[in-house]
Amino acid sequence: xxxxxxxxxxxxxxxxxxxxxxxxxxxxxxxxxxIGENGAGKTTTIKCILNLIAxxxxxxxxxxxxxxxxxxxxxxxxxxxxxxxxxxxxxxPQDIGTILKPVFSTWDEACFHHYLDQFALPARKPIKxxxxxxxxxxxxxxxxxxxxKLLILDEATAGLDPVVRDEILEEFLSFIQQEDHAVxxxxxxxxxxxxxxxxxxxxxxxxxxxxxSKDSILEHYGRVGCxxxxxxxxxxxxxxxxxxxxxxxxxxxxxxxxxxxKYPHLMVEPTSLEDIMLFVGKGEDL
Amino acid sequence: xxxxxFKDILVLRKTLRSYLLFLLFYVGxxxxxxxxxxxxxxxxxxxxxxxxxxxxxxxxxxxxxxYALTLPVGRRAVVTARYLFVLLMIFTAALxxxxxxxxxxxFQQGDMLENLGTSAVALALGLLAADLNLPMxxxxxxxxxxxxxxxxxxxxxxxIIGAANLGWLDGLDQLSPSVxxxxxxxxxxxxxxxxxxxxxxxxxxxxQKEV
Numbered sequence: 001x002x003x004x005x006x007x008x009x010x011x012x013x014x015x016x017x018x019x020x021x022x023x024x025x026x027x028x029x030x031x032x033x034x035i036g037e038n039g040a041g042k043t044t045t046i047k048c049i050l051n052l053i054a055x056x057x058x059x060x061x062x063x064x065x066x067x068x069x070x071x072x073x074x075x076x077x078x079x080x081x082x083x084x085x086x087x088x089x090x091x092x093p094q095d096i097g098t099i100l101k102p103v104f105s106t107w108d109e110a111c112f113h114h115y116l117d118q119f120a121l122p123a124r125k126p127i128k129x130x131x132x133x134x135x136x137x138x139x140x141x142x143x144x145x146x147x148x149k150l151l152i153l154d155e156a157t158a159g160l161d162p163v164v165r166d167e168i169l170e171e172f173l174s175f176i177q178q179e180d181h182a183v184x185x186x187x188x189x190x191x192x193x194x195x196x197x198x199x200x201x202x203x204x205x206x207x208x209x210x211x212x213s214k215d216s217i218l219e220h221y222g223r224v225g226c227x228x229x230x231x232x233x234x235x236x237x238x239x240x241x242x243x244x245x246x247x248x249x250x251x252x253x254x255x256x257x258x259x260x261x262k263y264p265h266l267m268v269e270p271t272s273l274e275d276i277m278l279f280v281g282k283g284e285d286l
Numbered sequence: 287x288x289x290x291x292f293k294d295i296l297v298l299r300k301t302l303r304s305y306l307l308f309l310l311f312y313v314g315x316x317x318x319x320x321x322x323x324x325x326x327x328x329x330x331x332x333x334x335x336x337x338x339x340x341x342x343x344x345x346x347x348x349x350x351x352x353y354a355l356t357l358p359v360g361r362r363a364v365v366t367a368r369y370l371f372v373l374l375m376i377f378t379a380a381l382x383x384x385x386x387x388x389x390x391x392x393f394q395q396g397d398m399l400e401n402l403g404t405s406a407v408a409l410a411l412g413l414l415a416a417d418l419n420l421p422m423x424x425x426x427x428x429x430x431x432x433x434x435x436x437x438x439x440x441x442x443x444x445x446i447i448g449a450a451n452l453g454w455l456d457g458l459d460q461l462s463p464s465v466x467x468x469x470x471x472x473x474x475x476x477x478x479x480x481x482x483x484x485x486x487x488x489x490x491x492x493x494q495k496e497v
């Protein structure tokens with residue numbers, strides 16, 4: 001089956017920041033979480049994928065179509081929700097259907113109204129009076145109503161309360177029930193990604209530092225708690241990053257089982273995506 | 287592309303509705319002899335110059351271009367839709383002015399030829415404003431393009447006053463009505479010729495723009 005997104009050797013430089021050789025593959029039927037600290041390059045990567053900005057180097061395909069040479073074909077089956085609602089304040093949800101119906105040949109007005117009902121969005125109320133949660137749900141309804149095969153979401157759940165976030169995550173899970181559907185979801189909320197993502201790609205300072213299946217990451221990565229003395233006895237290659245504190249030290253291993261066998265006297269715990277981000281973002285090499 | 291045009295109409299529908307009400311009010315007043323017909327043509331001139339800027343301002347506020355470029359329409363379609371919307375508004379407003387002038391001539395309000403002339407000038411000004419301000423708005427945004435809108439209004443006025451002071455317009459009032467009518471009809475053609483160039487420049491700007 002064709003991958004929903006393939007990014008190879010993506011480079012984009014802004015002078016003080018650069019995406020460097022970003023590779024990313026999103027297989028159909030899955031959800032990929034794109035994580036990274038602010039300014040790590042998540043939005044830049046998504047903008048390059050959507051051809052909103054010109055890349056310096058690299059190849060990008062969406063459902064097998066080149067995102068520049070075959071831009072219209074590539075975008076025909078893509079639903080996009082970015083970090084804001086881009087619909088004008090005077091518009092009403094029912095107007096969105098009028099605007100997008102001629103844009104997408106597959107636009108399904110009944111489906112759009114189904115989502116408006118499901119998300120409890122009043123069709124005739126001006127968007128000006130909507131809360132952030134309502135606006136993001138409206139963006140999602142608009143993104144889903146033309147039956148896309150790929151959803152691209154950039155910080156779409158940021159600033160939403162847990163109830164709305166959960167509702168939206170449920171929608172993603174239901175969306176990928178069809179095997180040719182996929183979701184690329186950039187988010188700081190790693191707990192959301194732990195709930196729904198199949199794959200995680202971690203961007204740090206414009207580079208991919210980790211890209212693997214979520215289950216494999218959570219199964220193999222581990223957090224080691226020890227003293228400074230114990231840390232000095234660990235071989236440099238056995239810990240990816242360490243954090244030294246006043247009361248002790250912590251390390252990140254990418255192979256919990258092997259580390260435990262080699263250092264049975266040290267405590268190794270399962271780790272979370274947030275821990276991994278903290279180790280990579282704030283930690284140091286051993 | 288049609289959807290993007292619908293968007294402009296839907297976003298500006300309240301404004302368009304109030305403009306229409308004002309225009310109908312002016313027509314009614316002019317028919318009763320309370321206002322001059324020139325009120326209508328002057329208001330039409332304002333409308334045709336302000337509407338495109340309003341459309342850009344709403345888009346900028348909503349950051350619409352970022353969303354529009356994620357749609358499977360291409361960058362050129364975004365520009366084409368904006369130009370078609372602006373042309374539609376300009377021609378509708380000019381047509382309204384023309385029909386009003388013809389209608390009011392039934393009530394013997396003002397000089398028919400003069401009214402026709404001011405309608406043609408309204409159309410020409412709207413087209414000139416579109417020629418200059420649409421590419422400027424794409425390049426620097428509606429706020430920073432606003433001074434150029436004022437330039438669009440004042441430069442022709444300054445040019446006409448200058449030409450009159452230099453005596454270049456002497457004898458214009460001696461021309462026969464048929465010659466004047468032909469002249470009036472040709473006035474909007476000048477900025478209309480510039481429109482394709484303006485459109486290509488706007489396309490070029492948006493193609494290179496990172497949103």
